Amino acid sequence: MVPLNYYLLLSGVLFAIGIYGLISQRNGIRILMCLEILLNSANLNLVAFSSYHGNSTGQVFALFSIAIAAAEAAIGFAILIALFRVRDTIDLHNINILRW
Amino acid sequence: MSYLNYTHLAPELIVAIMGLAVVFFGLFIPTRFKRGLGCISGLALIIAILEILRNGVLWESQRVATYFYDAYTIDSLSQFFKLVFLSVSFIVVIASTRRYKESRYQDEYYGLLLFATLGMMVVASSNDLLTLFIGFELASMSTYALAGFDKTNPKSVEAAMKYYIIGSISSAILLFGFSLLYGATGTTNLEAISAYIAAHGLASTTGTAILVFLVAGFTFKMALVPFHMWAPDTYEGSPTLISALLAAGSKKMGFVAAFKVFIVALIALKLDMQNVFFILAIITMTYGNLVAISQKSIKRMLAYSSVAQAGYISMAFVIMTPLAVGAGILYVLSHAFMKTGAFIAVGAVVYMLTREKKNLPDADHLDNFAGLSKRAPLTAFAMMIFVFALAGIPPTAGFVSKFVLFSSAIHAGYITLVLVAILNSALSLYYYARLVKYMYVLPPAGETLREPRAYLLAMLVAVIVVIAIGVYPAPFLEWAMNAATTMGL
Numbered sequence: 001m002v003p004l005n006y007y008l009l010l011s012g013v014l015f016a017i018g019i020y021g022l023i024s025q026r027n028g029i030r031i032l033m034c035l036e037i038l039l040n041s042a043n044l045n046l047v048a049f050s051s052y053h054g055n056s057t058g059q060v061f062a063l064f065s066i067a068i069a070a071a072e073a074a075i076g077f078a079i080l081i082a083l084f085r086v087r088d089t090i091d092l093h094n095i096n097i098l099r100w
Numbered sequence: 101m102s103y104l105n106y107t108h109l110a111p112e113l114i115v116a117i118m119g120l121a122v123v124f125f126g127l128f129i130p131t132r133f134k135r136g137l138g139c140i141s142g143l144a145l146i147i148a149i150l151e152i153l154r155n156g157v158l159w160e161s162q163r164v165a166t167y168f169y170d171a172y173t174i175d176s177l178s179q180f181f182k183l184v185f186l187s188v189s190f191i192v193v194i195a196s197t198r199r200y201k202e203s204r205y206q207d208e209y210y211g212l213l214l215f216a217t218l219g220m221m222v223v224a225s226s227n228d229l230l231t232l233f234i235g236f237e238l239a240s241m242s243t244y245a246l247a248g249f250d251k252t253n254p255k256s257v258e259a260a261m262k263y264y265i266i267g268s269i270s271s272a273i274l275l276f277g278f279s280l281l282y283g284a285t286g287t288t289n290l291e292a293i294s295a296y297i298a299a300h301g302l303a304s305t306t307g308t309a310i311l312v313f314l315v316a317g318f319t320f321k322m323a324l325v326p327f328h329m330w331a332p333d334t335y336e337g338s339p340t341l342i343s344a345l346l347a348a349g350s351k352k353m354g355f356v357a358a359f360k361v362f363i364v365a366l367i368a369l370k371l372d373m374q375n376v377f378f379i380l381a382i383i384t385m386t387y388g389n390l391v392a393i394s395q396k397s398i399k400r401m402l403a404y405s406s407v408a409q410a411g412y413i414s415m416a417f418v419i420m421t422p423l424a425v426g427a428g429i430l431y432v433l434s435h436a437f438m439k440t441g442a443f444i445a446v447g448a449v450v451y452m453l454t455r456e457k458k459n460l461p462d463a464d465h466l467d468n469f470a471g472l473s474k475r476a477p478l479t480a481f482a483m484m485i486f487v488f489a490l491a492g493i494p495p496t497a498g499f500v501s502k503f504v505l506f507s508s509a510i511h512a513g514y515i516t517l518v519l520v521a522i523l524n525s526a527l528s529l530y531y532y533a534r535l536v537k538y539m540y541v542l543p544p545a546g547e548t549l550r551e552p553r554a555y556l557l558a559m560l561v562a563v564i565v566v567i568a569i570g571v572y573p574a575p576f577l578e579w580a581m582n583a584a585t586t587m588g589l
Contacts, residue, residue, distance in 0.1 A: 015276060022269060031265060038272035042279045049283035057288050058279075061230050065275055068237045072268055075244050079260050082251045087258075092265075095258050098333040 007048035014041035028080045028090035032073060039069045108155070108165050108174040111148035111182060112221050118144035119214035126207020134206040138197035141210040145190040145217070152179050152186070159578070161585040170289055171228035177583040180429060181224035181356045184436045187565070188349040189217040191440050191558045192341050198554035199341055199451060209249060216242035216345065220353040223360075229278045229288040232357055236274070236321075240267050243350050247338040259337025263346075266320060266330035274317030280310050281365075290365040297368040307369050314361060315376055321354030324414060325384040328407045335403035340447030340464070343399060347406045347443060348436040355413060355432055362417060363425065363587045370420060377417035378517065385411030385524045393531050398446050398464045401531060402439070405490060408528060409435050412521060415505060419512045426584035427505035430577055434497030434569050438489040441562030445483040448555035452476060456549075469535065471544030476551050480539045482559040487532040489566050492525050497569035504577065 014037055021034030043062040050058025080090050087095065106113075122137050129137070157164050163175040193213065200206050219239030226232040244267060248260025282288050284306050285296040316327065323331040335343040362373055388408030395401040413435065416428025449472065450463040462468075472480040489496035502525065509518045569576050 011279075018272070022265075028261075035265075035268045035272060038269070039275060042272065042275040045276065045279035046282060049279065049286075052283070053286040055286065057230075058282055061233075061278075061282065061288060064230060064234060068234065071241060072237070072271075075241050076264055076268070079244065079248050079257065079264050082248055082257045083261055086252060086254045092261070095261060097255055097258055098262070098337050 004048060004052045007044060011041040011044040011048070014038075014044065026091055026093045028083070028092055031092065032076045032080070035076070036069060036073065039065065039072075105165070106167070108157070109167065110151050111186065112218060112225075114144050114148045114151070115186075115214050115218045115221065119211050119218060122207055122214065123211035126211070129207070131202070131204050131206075134203075135197055135201045137207055137210050138193055138200070141214055142190060142193040142197070144214070145186050145193060149183065149186045149190065152183050158183070158582065161582040163586060166227065168231075170291075171231045172222075172225050173227040174225060175583075175586040176579060177356075177359070177429075177586045178225040180433070180579050180583045181352065182221045184352055184433055185217050185220040185224065185349050187561075188345060188352075188436050188440050189213055191437075191444065191561055192345050194558040194561070195341050195444050195447060195555050198552045199339075199447070205249075209246070212242045212246050213345070215239075216246065216349070220349055223353050224356050226357075226360065227290050227364075229282065229290070229361075232290075232360065233271075233275065233278060236353070236357060237271060239350060239353055240271060240321075243342070243346060246342045246345065247334055249342060250339050255337040256339060259334045262330050263334040263338075270317050270320030270327075273313055273320075277310055277313030277317055280306070280313060284310065290360060293365040294367060297366070302368060308372065311366070311369055311372055311376070314366075315373075315380075318354055318358040318361070319380065322351060322358065322410050322414065323354075323407050324380045324410055325387045325407065328384070328388075331407055332400050332403040335406070335443075336397055336400045336464075340399065340443055340450055343403070344440045344443035344447070347403070348440040351406070351410065352432050352436055355410075355428075358417070359425070359429075359587065363420070363589065367589075374418050374420060377414055381411050381414045381418055381517065382520050383411075384408065384414065385521060389524050389527045389531075392528070395531070396466050397462060398466060398469065398535065399443070401466075401535075402442055402446065405528065405531070406435075406439055408524065409439070409490070411524075412502070412505065415509060415514075415517060415521065418517060419509050419514055420589065421508060421512050422581070422584045422589045424505065424508040424512060425587065425589060426577070426581040427501065427508045429583050430569075430573075430580035431501040431505055433576060433580070434489070434501040434566065437562050437565045437569075438486050438496075438498055441482065441559055441566065442486040442490065444555060444558050444562065445479055445486060448479045448552060448559070449476070451552060451555065452479075452549040466535070466538060468545060469538045470542040472539040474544040474548070475546060476549045478551055478556055479559070482556075482563050483539065484536050485563050485566060487535055489570070491529045491532040495567065495570040497566045497573075500570055500573045500577075504573075 018038035046058040046062040157179045165174040219235045222235030244264045250256040285293045320327045392404035453463045489498035492498040492502040
């Protein structure tokens with residue numbers, strides 16, 4: 001059986017990759033992918049802890065959060081489409097009408 | 101604790117069923133009758149408000165009922181915040197029946213608005229990280245869509261995009277924090293977490309890690325500096341009525357979630373929390389007020405003032421005596437009404453101006469408010485009451501809640517904090533009084549405007565409550581104190 005530490009390390013790395021992507025990327029789709037990575041790192045944590053504690057609460061939590069992540073991605077893409085219709089771009093560096 | 105008695109869930113059920121019904125019947129109703137959907141949504145919200153006032157849970161200082169394996173509780177804390185969320189949506193719905201009366205998408209609008217309210221209500225009642233997260237996400241997702249509701253307006257879509265990205269990052273960070281909390285304690289029930297930490301302790305590194313993720317996640321929603329960047333952009337860009345919902349409803353949901361998690365579950369980390377929030381509260385109120393001074397767009401000014409007000413409310417996390425938490429909760433109530441009212445007054449001005457001139461670029465610019473007392477006397481008067489309340493001038497709700505909050509801080513010995521807060525209140529008076537000067541002293545910028553009745557009704561409701569809390573604060577204060585007591589400080 002794989003010890004808990006490895007799972008936590010993996011989820012920590014995934015979390016860091018997600019945050020790095022959010023900071024460095026400018027394409028809307030890539031941002032959404034990084035958000036998914038962030039959410040999945042937390043799901044991995046929940047499932048690993050669930051197996052470690054031997055109760056199923058964490059797995060239930062992970063199932064709910066996967067469903068929520070799917071809904072969230074759908075809204076994100078809908079907003080991106082609306083953005084593309086009015087601005088002809090999903091490059092987030094050009095989305096800067098509102099500032100200060 | 102009875103199991104088959106679901107009467108306490110009536111407000112949630114009313115809102116949920118009405119939300120589904122509005123979306124469903126919207127499919128068949130021709131556009132010209134869709135305004136009726138707004139009216140029945142408003143009716144459902146007012147019935148839910150009356151039900152909460154009727155069943156008297158607000159007067160109890162003990163927990164009244166729990167449902168679903170302790171995941172959902174009914175006590176005066178939850179009912180108090182439900183009252184705030186329902187009233188904010190009710191006021192927004194009244195004004196929306198005018199703003200969107202010709203829109204094809206009214207069914208979706210009211211459906212999303214009701215679901216956002218439902219999500220906030222679920223957060224207020226949650227006693228488990230899972231219910232809290234689901235309610236949080238339900239409210240967030242509905243408001244992402246609402247922020248971009250004027251989808252042909254580039255500003256609105258940009259506001260929605262920014263809100264969506266920052267909001268999703270914050271919920272991902274929050275979920276990561278929840279997963280660590282679950283890992284450390286093996287349970288997701290808030291009271292069980294508190295009991296576990298009391299019995300077994302929590303390693304200080306683990307505690308710090310959890311606190312970092314949770315503080316970051318919640319303060320995004322509460323818009324405390326340095327996690328406030330999305331708030332001014334989103335409040336400025338989104339439709340004004342939705343800005344009211346965001347500033348008064350969605351932000352308060354962040355506060356009730358933080359009260360639940362930080363005070364109920366993580367009271368063992370009280371000292372760390374007090375230090376963190378001491379710094380956050382001071383930076384937030386100072387930064388919010390300083391930047392608000394230089395704003396020319398009224399919506400943006402109100403957004404920064406709302407950042408500053410969040411700083412005052414978060415003083416409750418620093419002091420953490422029952423009195424201070426009660427004062428913070430009372431402040432939440434008054435701020436909700438003042439801010440909704442102010443945004444709706446701005447919305448009325450924007451609506452009146454854009455009705456004459458389509459696509460006016462900056463309808464909420466300060467110059468458009470010049471001489472408003474001549475052009476639209478009732479709106480100007482209501483706006484004056486709201487900004488004076490925000491500044492904390494008696495006899496309004498803002499004065500009472502600031503008075504209780506600051507005196508509770510002095511009582512607990514936080515003199516520095518109170519000094520900073522009072523200086524900030526003085527600073528904020530500058531930009532609030534400037535707006536009143538524009539409205540009442542400067543010559544009119546145009547002809548007399550016809551004031552929309554629905555907006556006036558919405559402002560009237562908010563004015564009545566703001567004055568009522570200011571003149572007769574006793575029942576509201578008692579509800580807030582009951583709510584603070586149920587958290588078991």
